[in-house]
Amino acid sequence: MSTSNKVEGTAEARAGANFALIKYWGKADARLNVPAVGSISITLDALWSETKVVLDPKLTADEFSLNGRTRSEEQGKVSACLDLLRARAKVKTRARITSRNNFPTGAGLASSASGFAALVTAGAGALGLDLSPRESSIAARQGSGSAARSVFGGFVEMHAGTAPDGLDSFAEPLLDAAAWPLEVVIAVTATGEKEVGSSSGMTRSAKSSPYYPAWVENQPADLATARAAIEARDFAALADIAEHNCLKMHAAAIAAQPPLVYWNGATVECLHAVRKLRAAGVPVFFTIDAGPQVKAVCTPGARSQVEAALRSVPGVLELLTSRLGPGAELF
Ligand code: PMV
Numbered sequence: 001m002s003t004s005n006k007v008e009g010t011a012e013a014r015a016g017a018n019f020a021l022i023k024y025w026g027k028a029d030a031r032l033n034v035p036a037v038g039s040i041s042i043t044l045d046a047l048w049s050e051t052k053v054v055l056d057p058k059l060t061a062d063e064f065s066l067n068g069r070t071r072s073e074e075q076g077k078v079s080a081c082l083d084l085l086r087a088r089a090k091v092k093t094r095a096r097i098t099s100r101n102n103f104p105t106g107a108g109l110a111s112s113a114s115g116f117a118a119l120v121t122a123g124a125g126a127l128g129l130d131l132s133p134r135e136s137s138i139a140a141r142q143g144s145g146s147a148a149r150s151v152f153g154g155f156v157e158m159h160a161g162t163a164p165d166g167l168d169s170f171a172e173p174l175l176d177a178a179a180w181p182l183e184v185v186i187a188v189t190a191t192g193e194k195e196v197g198s199s200s201g202m203t204r205s206a207k208s209s210p211y212y213p214a215w216v217e218n219q220p221a222d223l224a225t226a227r228a229a230i231e232a233r234d235f236a237a238l239a240d241i242a243e244h245n246c247l248k249m250h251a252a253a254i255a256a257q258p259p260l261v262y263w264n265g266a267t268v269e270c271l272h273a274v275r276k277l278r279a280a281g282v283p284v285f286f287t288i289d290a291g292p293q294v295k296a297v298c299t300p301g302a303r304s305q306v307e308a309a310l311r312s313v314p315g316v317l318e319l320l321t322s323r324l325g326p327g328a329e330l331f
Helices: 072-089 111-127 133-143 198-208 212-231 235-254 265-279 300-311
Strands: 010-022 027-029 039-055 063-066 095-101 155-158 171-175 183-188 284-287 294-298 318-323
Touching (some): 010 111, 010 235, 010 284, 039 183, 039 318, 063 072, 072 111, 072 133, 111 133, 171 212, 198 235, 212 235, 235 284, 265 294, 284 300, 294 300, 300 318
Parallel strands (some): 063 095
Antiparallel strands (some): 010 039, 039 155, 183 294, 284 294
């Protein structure tokens, strides 16, 4: 088949954000965006990105806008991700890409995960490509490592893989959202985009943190513990390993030079509030990504108590809540 310049197609997709319970932090191959470690996450239904891809033969370059604003800073990554799909479809046509997030962008709330999962799903739809979920996950990974997980709903595991071409570095579903319907209360402690993005934070940690090798070395054991806890629906076991893994990721980042301290004072107070609740018998645990927001994962019955506790922490600006949700879908 020859490469065509004349294809017109339109598709729109929605993908939920996801939060890792066992974190991805570090790259084995920066060019292919292959992670140094596997990870396990939950996909959310209330925080999502919607992305529309319109192929237009009249365009000489892709046009990308997010929340109604042209975003030249992300244009290159978006085009590179679509290029993977265009190469596969043997099509050169450029696209108009409009995306919106229904939650704060770039503030440690996984907007790149939902964004690239929605982009790959809509892009494949517009190009008429029938990708398998695994192929979508591999393509989304090249936009953002965590996006490989937002292709799927519920509990998801990302395999780091070992193949030099990155073809065994993809996510897979572990358990449906309905099979263990946990909920998440997000304490927003700062608005605005983070100072050091996750990719540069990972590179800096790998280069300069004395704790980074230990972080990588311990990850397979944490993945196995979390996988078993999810399979057994063992909340206490999942809580212990998720908090431990999150604090190890931050310990490795804090020990980088210059240090990566993603937390503010309210982040730390929320962490204590969650630990205090759990000590009192409330099924809840925290996780924190490359930003100051605290995500409290709990059972549905514990949600109102968790909300009340986090709302009373000074410095908490807003609470967002979500159930677990489905994977990326065309609509
Ligand atoms: O997918 P990225 O490049 O935004 O990195 C995600 C990094 C963390 O959110 C901190 C951890 C994770 O596994 O999602």
